[in-house]
Amino acid sequence: MKRYRAGVLGGSGFAGAELVRRLLGHPEVELVRVCAADHVGEPLANALPHLEGRTELVFENPTPDEAVKDLDIVLMGLPHGASIDVVDRVIDGNVRVLDMSGAFRLKDQAAYARFYGGPHAAPELLSRFVYGLPELAREAIRGARFVSSPGCFATSIELALLPFARAGLLSGSVQVVGVTGSSGAGVTPSPTTHHPTRSVNLRTYRPLAHQHAPEIVAALASAGATIELDFVPVSAPLARGIFATAFFHVPADTNPEMLSELPKQTYRDEPFVRVPRSRLPEVVAVAGSNYAEVGVTLGPERDGKRLVTVFAALDNLVKGGAGQAIQNMNLMLGLPEGLTLEDPGGYP
Numbered sequence: 547m548k549r550y551r552a553g554v555l556g557g558s559g560f561a562g563a564e565l566v567r568r569l570l571g572h573p574e575v576e577l578v579r580v581c582a583a584d585h586v587g588e589p590l591a592n593a594l595p596h597l598e599g600r601t602e603l604v605f606e607n608p609t610p611d612e613a614v615k616d617l618d619i620v621l622m623g624l625p626h627g628a629s630i631d632v633v634d635r636v637i638d639g640n641v642r643v644l645d646m647s648g649a650f651r652l653k654d655q656a657a658y659a660r661f662y663g664g665p666h667a668a669p670e671l672l673s674r675f676v677y678g679l680p681e682l683a684r685e686a687i688r689g690a691r692f693v694s695s696p697g698c699f700a701t702s703i704e705l706a707l708l709p710f711a712r713a714g715l716l717s718g719s720v721q722v723v724g725v726t727g728s729s730g731a732g733v734t735p736s737p738t739t740h741h742p743t744r745s746v747n748l749r750t751y752r753p754l755a756h757q758h759a760p761e762i763v764a765a766l767a768s769a770g771a772t773i774e775l776d777f778v779p780v781s782a783p784l785a786r787g788i789f790a791t792a793f794f795h796v797p798a799d800t801n802p803e804m805l806s807e808l809p810k811q812t813y814r815d816e817p818f819v820r821v822p823r824s825r826l827p828e829v830v831a832v833a834g835s836n837y838a839e840v841g842v843t844l845g846p847e848r849d850g851k852r853l854v855t856v857f858a859a860l861d862n863l864v865k866g867g868a869g870q871a872i873q874n875m876n877l878m879l880g881l882p883e884g885l886t887l888e889d890p891g892g893y894p
Contacts, residue, residue, distance in 0.1 A: 553579035556623035564868035650675040650694040698866030706858035709812035711771035787829035827859035835891025836869035
């Protein structure tokens with residue numbers, strides 16, 4: 547008999563599909579409820595055809611109170627406002643909450659208002675949440691009741707820069723270009739995600755104003771870095787995957803061998819971050835998996851400085867989304883961290 551009962555709120559989208567797929571195969575957690583605003587009363591396979599024959603569950607659309615009833619943990623892929631409403635209803639209960647929206651990632655209310663279009667509806671709840679990047683906050687996540695999973699771009703950029711932040715080598719100006727697949731825009735099509743346009747196009751969006759920027763700055767600050775981040779996201783003609791390239795300078799006399807070895811040293815014992823031995827990171831290597839790859843290239847000495855270029859690749863729906871949520875759930879419940887996550891994925 548499985549030890550924990552879980553529910554998914556917002557289960558009909560791309561991230562929800564990945565959550566449901568992995569929860570159905572979890573040896574310790576029973577998926578008992580999948581909620582969505584659409585497909586109500588229909589079998590999950592009507593919206594998630596790859597689950598045909600795997601479950602008898604149907605989509606439900608209960609009140610927030612009913613949605614979390616008798617659950618040990620709820621995993622939410624909801625819009626910000628809906629996430630806040632659910633948390634406000636359960637704050638005095640016992641159910642654990644894993645939120646995948648940006649509603650609780652920032653402690654800075656001014657930054658939230660600037661990047662999310664208005665003041666937070668329940669600022670008193672922000673301090674209750676742990677930021678859920680396991681490689682940064684694993685011990686805080688263990689046993690936590692409220693965890694906010696990072697954004698997909700944020701995860702890739704934080705993993706790229708974290709080794710240098712911890713080593714005291716990251717400060718001042720950092721520039722990042724991040725390329726993302728269309729699934730990051732969600733299941734509802736729009737003119738910019740419509741396949742005939744997306745499949746032959748590259749375009750930037752929200753340059754220098756993306757909502758993941760302040761959480762990246764805050765996360766790296768907790769690791770000892772004070773930076774100014776210039777982040778340009780790019781929409782690419784692929785369905786899933788993120789490839790981030792970060793640029794920053796260090797003093798020219800910084801040991802180059804040490805710089806090259808930092809990612810290997812930082813992630814030597816991390817189960818889901820790897821540093822390729824004979825190549826740089828690439829999306830094809832991590833597609834469909836919870837693994838991220840990090841690599842570094844050093845520029846020549848110039849004007850007393852050396853350019854460090856760091857690359858990171860991950861699957862935006864797995865390590866950048868539902869997979870990281872499952873990783874956090876496992877930690878919150880005191881389970882082995884890699885349960886249902888250790889498959890290597892595959893491409894295409």
